[in-house]
Amino acid sequence: MTDSAKLHQPHPPPKGERSHAGDFSYVGIDAILEQMRRKAMKQGFELNIMVVGQSGLGKSTLMNTLFKSKVSRKSAQPNPEEKIPQTIEIKSISHDIEEKGVRMKLAVIDTPGFGDQINNENCWQPIMKFINDQYEAYLQEEINIDRKKRIPDSRVHCCIYFIPPTGHCLRPLDVEFMRRLSKVVNIVPVIAKADTLTLEERDDFKQTIREELRANGIDVYPQKEFDEDAEDRLINDKIREMIPFAVVGSDQEYQVNGKKILGRKTKWGTIEVENIAHCEFAYLRDLLIRTHMQNIKDITGSIHYEMYRVRRLNESNAGPETKRNQTL
Amino acid sequence: MNMPSRAPLPMGFSEMTLTVFGLRSSRMKGEKQYVGFATLPNQVHRKSVKKGFDFTLMVAGESGMGKSTLVNSLFLTDLYKDRKLLNAEERINQTVEIIKHTVDIEEKGVKLKLTIVDTPGFGDAVNNNQCWKPITDYIDQQFEQYFRDESGLNRKNIQDNRVHCCLYFIPPFGHGLRPVDVEFMRALHEKVNVVPLIAKADCLTPNEIKKLKDRIREEIEKFGIKVYQFPECDSDEDEEFKQMDKELKECTPFAVIGSNTVVEARGQRVRGRLYPWGIVEVENQSHCDFVKLRNMLIRSHMHDLKDVTCDVHYENYRAQCIQEMTSKLAQDNRMESPIPILPLSTPDAETEKLIKMKDEELKRMQEMLNKMQQQMHEKDQ
Numbered sequence: 001m002t003d004s005a006k007l008h009q010p011h012p013p014p015k016g017e018r019s020h021a022g023d024f025s026y027v028g029i030d031a032i033l034e035q036m037r038r039k040a041m042k043q044g045f046e047l048n049i050m051v052v053g054q055s056g057l058g059k060s061t062l063m064n065t066l067f068k069s070k071v072s073r074k075s076a077q078p079n080p081e082e083k084i085p086q087t088i089e090i091k092s093i094s095h096d097i098e099e100k101g102v103r104m105k106l107a108v109i110d111t112p113g114f115g116d117q118i119n120n121e122n123c124w125q126p127i128m129k130f131i132n133d134q135y136e137a138y139l140q141e142e143i144n145i146d147r148k149k150r151i152p153d154s155r156v157h158c159c160i161y162f163i164p165p166t167g168h169c170l171r172p173l174d175v176e177f178m179r180r181l182s183k184v185v186n187i188v189p190v191i192a193k194a195d196t197l198t199l200e201e202r203d204d205f206k207q208t209i210r211e212e213l214r215a216n217g218i219d220v221y222p223q224k225e226f227d228e229d230a231e232d233r234l235i236n237d238k239i240r241e242m243i244p245f246a247v248v249g250s251d252q253e254y255q256v257n258g259k260k261i262l263g264r265k266t267k268w269g270t271i272e273v274e275n276i277a278h279c280e281f282a283y284l285r286d287l288l289i290r291t292h293m294q295n296i297k298d299i300t301g302s303i304h305y306e307m308y309r310v311r312r313l314n315e316s317n318a319g320p321e322t323k324r325n326q327t328l
Numbered sequence: 329m330n331m332p333s334r335a336p337l338p339m340g341f342s343e344m345t346l347t348v349f350g351l352r353s354s355r356m357k358g359e360k361q362y363v364g365f366a367t368l369p370n371q372v373h374r375k376s377v378k379k380g381f382d383f384t385l386m387v388a389g390e391s392g393m394g395k396s397t398l399v400n401s402l403f404l405t406d407l408y409k410d411r412k413l414l415n416a417e418e419r420i421n422q423t424v425e426i427i428k429h430t431v432d433i434e435e436k437g438v439k440l441k442l443t444i445v446d447t448p449g450f451g452d453a454v455n456n457n458q459c460w461k462p463i464t465d466y467i468d469q470q471f472e473q474y475f476r477d478e479s480g481l482n483r484k485n486i487q488d489n490r491v492h493c494c495l496y497f498i499p500p501f502g503h504g505l506r507p508v509d510v511e512f513m514r515a516l517h518e519k520v521n522v523v524p525l526i527a528k529a530d531c532l533t534p535n536e537i538k539k540l541k542d543r544i545r546e547e548i549e550k551f552g553i554k555v556y557q558f559p560e561c562d563s564d565e566d567e568e569f570k571q572m573d574k575e576l577k578e579c580t581p582f583a584v585i586g587s588n589t590v591v592e593a594r595g596q597r598v599r600g601r602l603y604p605w606g607i608v609e610v611e612n613q614s615h616c617d618f619v620k621l622r623n624m625l626i627r628s629h630m631h632d633l634k635d636v637t638c639d640v641h642y643e644n645y646r647a648q649c650i651q652e653m654t655s656k657l658a659q660d661n662r663m664e665s666p667i668p669i670l671p672l673s674t675p676d677a678e679t680e681k682l683i684k685m686k687d688e689e690l691k692r693m694q695e696m697l698n699k700m701q702q703q704m705h706e707k708d709q
Contacts, residue, residue, distance in 0.1 A: 026435070027402075027403055027404055027433065027435060027622075027626060028435075028622070028623070028626050028627040029381075029433060029435050029438055029440045029626055029630075030435055030436040030437070030438040031626065031627035031628065031630075032381055032438065032440070032626075032630050032631055033373055033376065033377070033438060035628065035629075035630060035631035035632070036372070036373070036376060036631055037369050037372075037373060039631060039635075040368075040369050040372055041369060042562070045365075045368050047365075066363070067363055068362075068363050097363075097365075099362070099363060099364075099365055099366045100366035101366070102365060102366045102368055102369060104365055104368070143479075143696055143699065143700065144700070144703070145646075145647050145650050145651070145700055145703075145704075146647060147643070149639050228378075229378075285363075285364065286364070289363060289364045289365050289367075290364040290365070290367050291367070291371070292371075293365060293367075293368055293371060294368060294371035294372050294374075294375060295371070295375075298375070302484070306483060306484070310481050310482075313481060313692055313695070313696075314481075316692075316695040316699075317688065317691050317692055317695060
């Protein structure tokens with residue numbers, strides 16, 4: 001077999017001349033983008049977001065605010081009396097949403113009971129098990145003989161972790177959880193209910209959190225080692241200097257300066273959720289949805305899932321006697 | 329901050345994001361109800377532009393059918409500059425070869441790695457029995473390579489060398505398909521997307537072309553050859569698209585003419601062939617179907633060709649492969665024990681390492697198969 005490769009540009013047209021049926025030097029390969037786009041629009045997209053944090057931190061409200069519709073668990077099963085469950089439950093609610101012709105199957109995975117018990121040891125285990133179970137389901141489908149054309153993707157793409165706005169530092173529970181989970185899923189930490197922090201307190205808190213994350217070797221999204229090129233690194237560095245985003249969620253509308261906005265009304269003023277001078281919700285939304293959504297899914301698929309797969313394949317080689325080596 | 333210019337960015341950024349994230353902006357109207365995931369296709373698009381695409385095209389047919397010229401005309405390349413053609417004597421003992429040419433083409437920021445798989449020698453010998461075997465073997469090899477890579481541990485940079493489309497050149501001199509044409513297409517139709525073409529169509533009048541096309545279509549149906557089918561149009565596509573699609577379907581097999589030379593016709597410079605009785609313009613739709621072929625292959629169906637290769641041909645191969653492996657193991661009744669290493673007479677360190685690697689790979693495959701065996705067993709119960 002002979003191979004020959006060279007970089008090639010189609011011959012430029014002779015000056016001022018055009019061929020009969022179109023551009024002399026235009027092959028038309030950029031049309032493949034349009035073909036891909038057509039196909040993607042037909043197929044639709046899938047996104048699975050998990051929210052983790054103690055009760056009362058505004059997880060459900062934030063989800064509703066992000067997707068501007070009632071996507072959270074609470075909206076699906078209205079229960080006036082919210083009881084803290086005895087053990088952690090994993091509840092996944094699925095929605096089909098559409099915008100400008102783009103269809104998305106969104107799954108919001110809630111974890112009520114996390115961090116709410118008196119003894120919270122190992123409360124991350126059910127969550128890790130859930131995440132690994134999704135990877136396992138995908139793997140099983142992938143190695144099937146008669147596999148589906150599009151393997152349904154139930155893997156958790158992103159885990160939003162809610163840090164209570166204490167203003168001091170991360171709690172041991174936060175560190176333990178994020179340390180373990182950042183190895184299997186993309187973690188996006190946010191400071192919840194940030195309307196109790198002034199701007200200086202917020203900056204100090206963020207600084208402390210960033211240092212603690214670094215000190216504990218916790219790699220949150222966007223992970224430094226997965227930056228693809230200089231352009232990505234530039235953008236992601238800027239993001240890394242800003243995380244964790246301090247967010248305020250709301251699904252109530254108010255009139256401010258003649259405009260209708262989402263916010264929280266108090267005696268001393270109205271907090272506008274999408275106003276960046278007030279809180280960083282808009283940054284979170286842009287990161288998660290408008291700019292990095294595909295990247296989040298890619299990292300889940302090509303890195304976290306692959307790591308799981310390699311581990312599983314190696315385990316089955318080692319034989320059933322070897323116990324599963326879980327670094328929990 | 330100034331960013332270097334590159335392919336278009338995803339839309340849907342609010343103004344402040346770009347100040348922070350340093351990207352160009354476009355303010356969205358009616359921002360309030362707008363969540364923003366409509367930018368997803370653009371995000372995907374951006375990634376693909378960065379990564380680039382690849383496409384493998386195979387050309388098959390007897391010598392002198394104009395294959396190389398057509399490829400050059402299609403992609404505006406000059407791949408066969410240094411080619412040395414063999415004469416009849418030299419060709420007597422020639423077997424069918426497989427030659428790959430790879431070209432990186434870039435247009436409007438989109439990069440395409442195009443691989444042309446040429447099959448010189450096909451159909452040239454006196455006895456052409458099974459002359460398609462090297463070709464089917466090549467296609468199977470690429471599938472096998474991909475299967476291995478896909479099942480392996482490091483899947484980061486899998487090279488996709490599978491053949492996405494095979495252009496088969498039918499000579500215009502006959503009265504339809506010849507036995508070798510039928511056998512070849514039948515040997516390949518379940519492994520690759522076969523697109524039959526009528527080569528050198530400039531020796532036929534329009535009536536003759538029509539008759540030949542009808543005849544070939546009939547024979548394709550009669551012999552049960554599954555050539556590449558264009559996917560059905562969606563009901564919500566616009567009328568123009570549907571009309572174009574209909575015309576495309578009625579025009580197969582395409583009658584093509586290729587040319588490496590530029591001639592002057594009607595005051596313009598065009599790709600064409602100069603004859604004493606007139607000038608054939610390659611890109612003139614009333615002269616031949618070259619433009620239709622190019623549009624189909626590159627501008628509208630390239631992605632679908634790749635999809636059908638992945639979803640249909642490759643999956644068939646994979647399923648077949650796995651079933652063969654499982655049935656062989658079931659016969660030998662060695663499901664529980666790992667596959668033993670074959671003892672060599674004088675194993676050296678290098679070979680031992682190789683054996684160990686292969687053994688591990690086999691063990692991995694073994695485990696996968698065991699799992700599947702169990703699955704099948706459970707399904708049966």
